[in-house]
Amino acid sequence: MLGSKLDDYMRFNETALSLRSARQSVIASNIANADTPNYKARDIDFTSALQAAMDKADPNAKPTLSTTAGKHYPSPQQGAGTLADGTPLLYRGVVQGAVDGNTVDMDVERNQFADNAIRYEAGINAINGQIKAMLAAIQPGN
Template structure:
C-alpha cells in the first residue's frame, strides 16, 4: 500500500527536490555576483527530472553512527548529490574580473524557479486532498 502511495507522489516529490536544489545553485550565483572569476552554474531541469525518474528506488546517503566511521564520500563540485551534472551558464557579456554572473538572468531564473516550486507545492496539496477525499468517502 505504501509503495503505491510513494509511486503516486514520486513525480512531484522528485520535481520539488530538484527545484529546491536548483534554487540553491541560483542563490549561490547571486551571492557570488561580485566574486572575481566566479562562473555562474545551473543545470537542465528537464534532463535532471527525467534522469531522476528513471533511477530505480530512493538513493539514501550512508549514515555514520560513530565518530570513527568514515564519512560519506565527498561529491565533486560539478555534480549534485543525486548525480545531476552542473554546467556553466553561457555568458552574454563577460565582466572584466572574469565573473560570468548576469544578475538580470539570475534574478529571472530565481523568480521563475520559485514560482514553479510553489506550483509544485500546490499540486502535491491537491493530490493529498484527493487522497483524503477518497479515504473519507468524498464527504
C-alpha cells in the same frame, strides 16, 4: 504494498520539488557570488535532471553500485561539477562577461530565481491537490 503505491503516486512531484530546491540553491549561490572575481555562473538542466532522477527512482531500474570503503569512487561520480544526488552542474552561457572574469548576469539570475520559485510553488500546490484527493477518497460517505 500500499506504501509502494502511495510512493509511486507522489514520486514525480516529490522528485521535481527536490530538484527545484537544489536548483534554487545553485541560483542563490550565483547571486551571492555576483562580485566574486572569476566566478562562473552555474545551473542545472532541469528537464534532463528530472528524467534521470525518475529513471533512478524507477523500481524496475538496474541497481546502482554502492561503496563499501572510503577509497571507493562514488557512483555516480561526485565533485565540484555535481550536486549530492549526482545531477551535473552546468556553466551558464555568458551573456556579457565582466572584466574580472565573473559570468553572473544579475538580470538573468533574478529571472531564473523568480521563475524557479513560482514553479516550486506550483509543485507544492500539485502535491497539496494529490493529498486532498487522497483524503477525499477515504472520507466516509464518498
